[in-house]
Amino acid sequence: MNEVCFKNIDKDQCWSLTTYEASGGYSVWRKILKGEYTPEQIINELKTSGLRGRGGAGFPTGLKWSFMPRNAEGQKYIVCNSDEGEPGTCKDRDILRFNPHAVIEGMAIGSFVMDATVGYNYIRGEFIEPFDRFEGALKEAYETGLLGKNINGSEVSFDLYAHLGAGAYICGEETALLESIEGKKGQPRFKPPFPANVGLFGKPTTINNTESFASVPDIMAHGGQWFADLGVENSGGTKLFSVSGHVANPANFEVSMGMPFKDLLELAGGMRHGAKLKAVIPGGSSTPVLTAEVAMNMTMDYDGIDKAGSMLGAGSVIVMDDSTCMVEALTRLAHFYYDESCGQCTPCREGTGWLYRVLKRIMDGKGKAEDIDLLMGVQEKIMGNTICALGDAAAMPVESFLRNFRDEFEYYIEHGKSMVKG
Amino acid sequence: MLEIEIDGQLVNAEPGEMVIAVTDREGISVPRFCYHKKLSISASCRMCLVDVEGAPKPQPACSTPVADGMKIHTQNDKAKASQKAVMEFLLINHPLDCPICDQGGECELQDVAVDYGSDVSRFSEGKRIIAPSDIGPLIQTDMTRCIHCTRCVRFGSEIAGIMEMGGTGRGEDLKIEPFLKEGITSELSGNMIDVCPVGALTSKPFRYELRSWQMNSINSIARHDLVGSNLYAQTYKGNVKRLASGDNDAVNETWISDRDRFSYEGLTHDNRLLAPQIKVAGQWKEVEWDVALDFAVKGLKNNILNSRNVQKLGGLASATATTEELHLLQKLLREMGCENLDYRLNIKDLDNAIHLQSNIKLADLEHIDQAIVIGSNIRLEQPMINHRLRKAQLAGAGITTLNVKEFDFNYKTNDIIVAPNEIANTLAGVLRVLVEKSAEEVPAYLLAVTPCAQAIDIASSLLNSDKTVLILGEHVVNNAQAASIANLITEIAKLSNSLTLNLTVTANALGAQRVNFVPNSTGMNVNEMLAAEMRAFVLLDVYPEYDFHHLDEALNTLLNNDVFVISLNGFKNDLVAQYSDVMLPMAAMYETSGTHVNINHEMQSFSAAVGAPGESKPAWKILKVLADLLELPGFHYENSTQVLSEVAHQMTPVHEYDTAINLDKSTVEVETIWTHSPYHTDALLRHATSLRASKIGQINTASINAATAKSLSLSDSDTYLGVPVDITETMADQCVFISSNQATNTGAL
Amino acid sequence: MISDNAKKQIDSWIEKYPEGKQSSAVMEALKIIQKENNNQLTHDSIQAVADYLDMPGIAAAEVATFYENYNHQPVGKHIIRFCHNISCMLNGADDLISHLETKLGVKTGEVTDDGLISVKKVECLGACVGAPMFQIGDQYYENLTIDKIDKIVDGLK
Ligand SMILES: Cc1cc2nc3c(=O)[nH]c(=O)nc-3n(C[C@H](O)[C@H](O)[C@H](O)COP(=O)(O)O)c2cc1C
Ligand code: SF4
Ligand code: SF4
Ligand code: FES
Numbered sequence A: 001m002n003e004v005c006f007k008n009i010d011k012d013q014c015w016s017l018t019t020y021e022a023s024g025g026y027s028v029w030r031k032i033l034k035g036e037y038t039p040e041q042i043i044n045e046l047k048t049s050g051l052r053g054r055g056g057a058g059f060p061t062g063l064k065w066s067f068m069p070r071n072a073e074g075q076k077y078i079v080c081n082s083d084e085g086e087p088g089t090c091k092d093r094d095i096l097r098f099n100p101h102a103v104i105e106g107m108a109i110g111s112f113v114m115d116a117t118v119g120y121n122y123i124r125g126e127f128i129e130p131f132d133r134f135e136g137a138l139k140e141a142y143e144t145g146l147l148g149k150n151i152n153g154s155e156v157s158f159d160l161y162a163h164l165g166a167g168a169y170i171c172g173e174e175t176a177l178l179e180s181i182e183g184k185k186g187q188p189r190f191k192p193p194f195p196a197n198v199g200l201f202g203k204p205t206t207i208n209n210t211e212s213f214a215s216v217p218d219i220m221a222h223g224g225q226w227f228a229d230l231g232v233e234n235s236g237g238t239k240l241f242s243v244s245g246h247v248a249n250p251a252n253f254e255v256s257m258g259m260p261f262k263d264l265l266e267l268a269g270g271m272r273h274g275a276k277l278k279a280v281i282p283g284g285s286s287t288p289v290l291t292a293e294v295a296m297n298m299t300m301d302y303d304g305i306d307k308a309g310s311m312l313g314a315g316s317v318i319v320m321d322d323s324t325c326m327v328e329a330l331t332r333l334a335h336f337y338y339d340e341s342c343g344q345c346t347p348c349r350e351g352t353g354w355l356y357r358v359l360k361r362i363m364d365g366k367g368k369a370e371d372i373d374l375l376m377g378v379q380e381k382i383m384g385n386t387i388c389a390l391g392d393a394a395a396m397p398v399e400s401f402l403r404n405f406r407d408e409f410e411y412y413i414e415h416g417k418s419m420v421k422g
Numbered sequence B: 001m002l003e004i005e006i007d008g009q010l011v012n013a014e015p016g017e018m019v020i021a022v023t024d025r026e027g028i029s030v031p032r033f034c035y036h037k038k039l040s041i042s043a044s045c046r047m048c049l050v051d052v053e054g055a056p057k058p059q060p061a062c063s064t065p066v067a068d069g070m071k072i073h074t075q076n077d078k079a080k081a082s083q084k085a086v087m088e089f090l091l092i093n094h095p096l097d098c099p100i101c102d103q104g105g106e107c108e109l110q111d112v113a114v115d116y117g118s119d120v121s122r123f124s125e126g127k128r129i130i131a132p133s134d135i136g137p138l139i140q141t142d143m144t145r146c147i148h149c150t151r152c153v154r155f156g157s158e159i160a161g162i163m164e165m166g167g168t169g170r171g172e173d174l175k176i177e178p179f180l181k182e183g184i185t186s187e188l189s190g191n192m193i194d195v196c197p198v199g200a201l202t203s204k205p206f207r208y209e210l211r212s213w214q215m216n217s218i219n220s221i222a223r224h225d226l227v228g229s230n231l232y233a234q235t236y237k238g239n240v241k242r243l244a245s246g247d248n249d250a251v252n253e254t255w256i257s258d259r260d261r262f263s264y265e266g267l268t269h270d271n272r273l274l275a276p277q278i279k280v281a282g283q284w285k286e287v288e289w290d291v292a293l294d295f296a297v298k299g300l301k302n303n304i305l306n307s308r309n310v311q312k313l314g315g316l317a318s319a320t321a322t323t324e325e326l327h328l329l330q331k332l333l334r335e336m337g338c339e340n341l342d343y344r345l346n347i348k349d350l351d352n353a354i355h356l357q358s359n360i361k362l363a364d365l366e367h368i369d370q371a372i373v374i375g376s377n378i379r380l381e382q383p384m385i386n387h388r389l390r391k392a393q394l395a396g397a398g399i400t401t402l403n404v405k406e407f408d409f410n411y412k413t414n415d416i417i418v419a420p421n422e423i424a425n426t427l428a429g430v431l432r433v434l435v436e437k438s439a440e441e442v443p444a445y446l447l448a449v450t451p452c453a454q455a456i457d458i459a460s461s462l463l464n465s466d467k468t469v470l471i472l473g474e475h476v477v478n479n480a481q482a483a484s485i486a487n488l489i490t491e492i493a494k495l496s497n498s499l500t501l502n503l504t505v506t507a508n509a510l511g512a513q514r515v516n517f518v519p520n521s522t523g524m525n526v527n528e529m530l531a532a533e534m535r536a537f538v539l540l541d542v543y544p545e546y547d548f549h550h551l552d553e554a555l556n557t558l559l560n561n562d563v564f565v566i567s568l569n570g571f572k573n574d575l576v577a578q579y580s581d582v583m584l585p586m587a588a589m590y591e592t593s594g595t596h597v598n599i600n601h602e603m604q605s606f607s608a609a610v611g612a613p614g615e616s617k618p619a620w621k622i623l624k625v626l627a628d629l630l631e632l633p634g635f636h637y638e639n640s641t642q643v644l645s646e647v648a649h650q651m652t653p654v655h656e657y658d659t660a661i662n663l664d665k666s667t668v669e670v671e672t673i674w675t676h677s678p679y680h681t682d683a684l685l686r687h688a689t690s691l692r693a694s695k696i697g698q699i700n701t702a703s704i705n706a707a708t709a710k711s712l713s714l715s716d717s718d719t720y721l722g723v724p725v726d727i728t729e730t731m732a733d734q735c736v737f738i739s740s741n742q743a744t745n746t747g748a749l
Numbered sequence C: 001m002i003s004d005n006a007k008k009q010i011d012s013w014i015e016k017y018p019e020g021k022q023s024s025a026v027m028e029a030l031k032i033i034q035k036e037n038n039n040q041l042t043h044d045s046i047q048a049v050a051d052y053l054d055m056p057g058i059a060a061a062e063v064a065t066f067y068e069n070y071n072h073q074p075v076g077k078h079i080i081r082f083c084h085n086i087s088c089m090l091n092g093a094d095d096l097i098s099h100l101e102t103k104l105g106v107k108t109g110e111v112t113d114d115g116l117i118s119v120k121k122v123e124c125l126g127a128c129v130g131a132p133m134f135q136i137g138d139q140y141y142e143n144l145t146i147d148k149i150d151k152i153v154d155g156l157k
C-alpha cells in the first residue's frame, strides 16, 4: 500500500519539495537534464511498466507518448487532466494536495519525451486548495531551477502553468479540456484529428491524467518492471481507489492492481454499521453497476472488473448497502449527465434530458409500465452515437441499473413508491 | 486517388476528403443538418451517421476521412437505426408546427423527417420553449424550432467575420442567440436565413406571407454592385416575395449581401411611378402610353428635330440601368445624330476622371498574397469583394489600406490614414521606390518625391509578394488628383507586376462602358451639357439629388422651361416631376430582362422575375417604341435578347485618356468626401424599408477629427452639410468623410 | 468597468498563454470581475471582459453561461454549494440540505433576506470520500453533520 503516488502521504509537509526530494524526487528529471536518458528509453520503460491511463479509458501511457510527433517543427504541448469531476472520484485532488511535485516531475519527463516545452495542468475550478498547493510546488520548482528555459544550462526547456476550470464535468474529456484552456466553452472536439496531431492551440498535444503523470517518476526511478510487478498482468502497478458510499472508512487507497474487491472493502472498514452490501459501482458513475454477489468475486484490475461486467474507469468505487433505493440512485446519476451534457450533439443533448425526466416521473409516482422499455430504448439510441463518451456514460448506468435491479423499477412504477424506502 | 465502396458501389475519392463529399458527388443521399460545404465541420447533429465496416460505432459521414478500401453502408440496419435515433431526438423538442412555420415546405428537418422519423409520439415529457427575441429588422427568429446545428454561428465567425450568434448555456439549455443588444448587424447576415436548415431563422420582411411551394423561383442577378451576385427571386402573383442566394463559385460562391437580399422590398413601395404622365400647362396628367409617347415625340420634334439642333439634345442615364437599356438609349440618340450622352453623373470633373482597368478575377482575389486598398470602406461598400479579401487575409495575405478614415474591417489590416491630398503623393513615393529598384529612369514628375516610410513599406510588401492586387475605391472618384491617382496605380501595377481592381464605378457602369454610353470627341459629357444651352433631355433612371455631383447646375438646366425633359423612372421623385415634361414609368430590378456586366466583364443575363407594376414597362421596350415613333431605323427587336446580341457583336470601344501624372496638391483647406451610405446607393435600395431600418441602413455621419472640427467650429451635436457630425480620432487631418443616407448635398462643395 | 486591480490579476493570467491567445484567460477574468461585483456577472461586465481580452462579446457570454461557477442572478455574499451527487446522497446529503433550508428559511437557489447566504445544489465536487460535503468560497467542508453545519453557518458573517 501507498508505494507510488501516496508514498509520502504520512510524512509531515508531504507536499513540500524537501519531502519530495528526500524520497528521491526529481532524481529522474535531474538525470534527464544531464542528458542521461533518451526519449526512447523512457517510452520503453513506460511500456514495460504496464502503466495505463488513470483518467478512465486505461490507454497504455507509453504507447500514447510514442504517438506524439516529437520531431515535428513548432510548439508542442503537454497537458495534465486534473478536472476530476466524475461522481465517486476524488483521488487527483489528494495527489495535488499531498504530492504535487510528482505531477510536475511526471509532466516534465513527458515534456522531454515528447519535446513539448510548454505544459498546462487543468485543475477543476473548485479545487482551490489543490490549486494553491500545485502553484506552491511550481514556485518551488522554478526557484530551485527545475523548470524554465534551458534549465541548468541544458538544452531542455519546460514551462508549466496551472489553468483553472469553472465548473463543468465535461472539461474532463480531453478535447473539451483543450477548448477550455483556449478560453472557450468546453465542447468536445470530434476526432480525428486527434490531439497528438491537432491539439491545444492547434498544436500537437498529449493529455494525461494526474495520477498517470504522478506515477511516472517512480516508474523511471525504479524501472518499468518494478512497477509492472506491483500489479498483475495487463494492469501494472498500484492504483488509487476512491472508496465512498456506505463503508465505515471511506478514503483513497493506493493498492496493488489485482486486489480482490472484498479486501479493498475490508481496507475501507467494511460495510458501515455492518449493513448488507447491495451494489457496487466500481469505476465511477459512468461504469456499469454490479450486484453484491458479482462484486465480491471480482478483483480490482482492468481485466478483473471487465470480467465482472463493468470497468475500472478512474477507480472510483461507490459502495451501496441494502438501504439504497436503486431508482433514486439512478435518477441522481441521470440528473448528473443531464446537467453536465455540453449540448452540442443531438442524442446526448436531447436524450439525457429524456432519461432524467422519465426517471423523475417514476420517482414522482407517475411511472408507466412501458417506461422501462422506453428508458432502455433511449439509452440504446444514445449509446455509440455521440461525439464524446459522455453520451455512453449517461447510457451505461441506465442499462446496468435496469438490468440488475429491474424489479425495483417495476415496483416503483406499479406502486408509486420505493421498494426499499417505502 | 483512393477507391472506396459505398453501398456496394466502388467509387473514387481524394485522400483527405470526407465521406459526405464523396456521397454528395456520387448522388448518394446522406441526411445532414450541421454539415455545410462552405463552413467548418462541426459533426454535432449526428444525423449523417453511417456504418463503416470495421468501426465499432457508426461514423459521421461529414467528419470521417476516406481511407483506401473503406467500405461504407449508408442504408443498412446499423446506419438506419442511428439515423432514426437521431431524428427521433431532434423531434422530441421540436414544435412540429410545420403548417404555420415559414420554413414549411423547404425545411431540411421536415424533409428528412418524412423519411426517417417514425414514432415521435413516445415523448410525453413536455417540449422546450424558447421565448421570442428581436435580433433586428432583417431576421426573424423562432428559436423553439432551432435544432442547434450551429450553422448560423459558424457562418458568423467564419464567413461574416464577426461572431454575432453564439450558443449560450449548455446541455438542453443550449440556446443560439446573439449577445449584442442591437442584435445581428453584419452586412452578410441574411445568409444565416439560407444556412438555417429549419424555420428558426427566417426572413423578417417575408414573414408569414407564403409557403415556399406557392412561389415560383427564378434565377436572377443582383445589380447593386459590380459583383452581380447570382440569386433566386421567389415570386408569387407577380410580386417578388423573397430573395435567396444562388451558387456560382466564380462570382458569389453561395452567399449574397444583405443589400442584394433585401432590396426587393422597394419594388412594392408606395412611391412607385405607375402610370405615364404628361405635363400640360404646368399640370401633371395621367395618360395612356400612346398619348405619352406621342407627347414625347412631339416634344423632341418641336425642340430638336424640326429645328435640326440635335446638338442641344442630351441623354443621361444612371448606371443602374441594364446594358440593353443603355444600348438602346445611346442608339436612339446616335441615330438622331446626337453625341451628347453620359452616365458619369457623379463625377465632379471629367477631365480628372479615373481610368483604371480591372484585371483580376473575383475568385482569384482570395488567392492573393498582398492587397493595397485605396479609398474604400470595402467591407460595407463591396461586401462580396471584401469577403474574398477576407479569405485571402485568413490564408495569410497582407492587406494594407490607404484611407482618410480608419474603417472597421472583419480581418486584420494594416491601416494607413492619409489626408485626401496626400494619397497621390504617398503612391508617388511607392512608385519612386519601385522605379529605383527597377532599371528604369526616374521620370521627371517623381524627381521631387521623397517616399515616406509607409510608401517604402507598401513598395516592399508589393515586391516581396507573389500575387498582388491594387484596389481603388469610390472615395477617390472626386479627389482633386483622381486621374493621377489612377495613373499612378497603373504605373505601380506595371512595375510590381500587380493586378488592379477598379471599384470607383458601380452597379452596371461596365455595361455602360460596353455600349459606349459616353460621348466621342464631338459630343458633350454630362458636366458640359449642364453648362450648355440645351433644349431637350432624355433621362434614364435618374434621381437628381442622389445622382448628380453638380446638382445645382443640373437643376438649373433641367428646370429651365425651354428644356423639354423626358424621364424614365421606376420611382416618383419631386425634382423629376418639377423638371420633366413627360414621365414614363419603367420596370425596376427583377421586373425586366436584361444583362449586367460585372467586374470581370462577364455578361450575366437575367429574365424578368415578375411583371412591372401598374402601367410601367421595361425601359428597353419604352425606348424601342420611342425610336419607332421617331421613325429611326434598326429598332425591330422582339425581345431583349436580340438587343443583347447586337451588343455582343459590337466591339468594346477603346477611349484614349490622359496618362499624365500631376502631383500638385490641392489647396482646398478642408476636403470633403461625400459617399452614399451602403444601403443608399440606388433608388430601389432607398425604398427598401427593412434595410434602411438596419444598423448599416442608419449610417449617416460626417466624420471629422477633433482638430479639424475645431477649425470648422463643429461639435458632436452639429451637422455638416446636413449630416450629423461624428468626431473621431481615426480620421486624417483637414478633411471630412461623409457616409450619408440623405440626398447628396454637394452644392456647397 | 474593470478596476486596475482586476486588470493586474487578469494580466497575470494572460501571461501564462502564448502571445495572441489572451482569451485563454477569459474564465479567470470573468471570475475576477464577478468577485468584484457582488458575485454576479452582468451583460456589461461580460462585454467589458470580452473587450479587454479582444474577443467577441458572444464568445465571452458563451463561456459565462456554460460553466457553473458564474452567477447571472443575485446571490448571497456566501454561496453554500452543497453536493447532492451519489456518494453524498448515499451519506444523507438530502436530509442535510433540508435541514439547511429550514435553518436559513430559504430554498436552494434562493438568497437569505439579509443577502448573506444562498444555497445551491451542485454536482460532485470531487471529495466523495469526505461525503457529505459542501463548499463555501474557496473552502471545502467534509463529513458534514447537522451540528457541523450549524456551527459553520452560524460563523458566516
Ligand atoms: C465525460 C468525460 C469526463 C472525463 N473526465 C476525466 C477527468 O476528470 N479526469 C481525467 O483524467 N480524465 C477524464 N476523462 C478521460 C479523458 O478524456 C482522457 O481520456 C484522459 O484524461 C487521458 O489521460 P490518461 O490516458 O492518463 O487516462 C473523461 C472523459 C470523458 C468522456
Ligand atoms: S456526448 Fe454530450 S457531452 Fe459529449 S459532445 Fe455530445 S453533447 Fe457534448
Ligand atoms: S438557428 Fe438555425 S442555423 Fe442556427 S443553430 Fe439553430 S437551427 Fe442551426
Ligand atoms: S452532418 Fe454530420 S454530424 Fe451533422
Ligand code: FES
Pocket: A087, A088, A089, C083, C084, C085, C086, C087, C088, C089, C123, C124, C125, C126, C127, C128, C131, C133
Ligand atoms: S458525490 Fe459529493 S463530492 Fe462526489
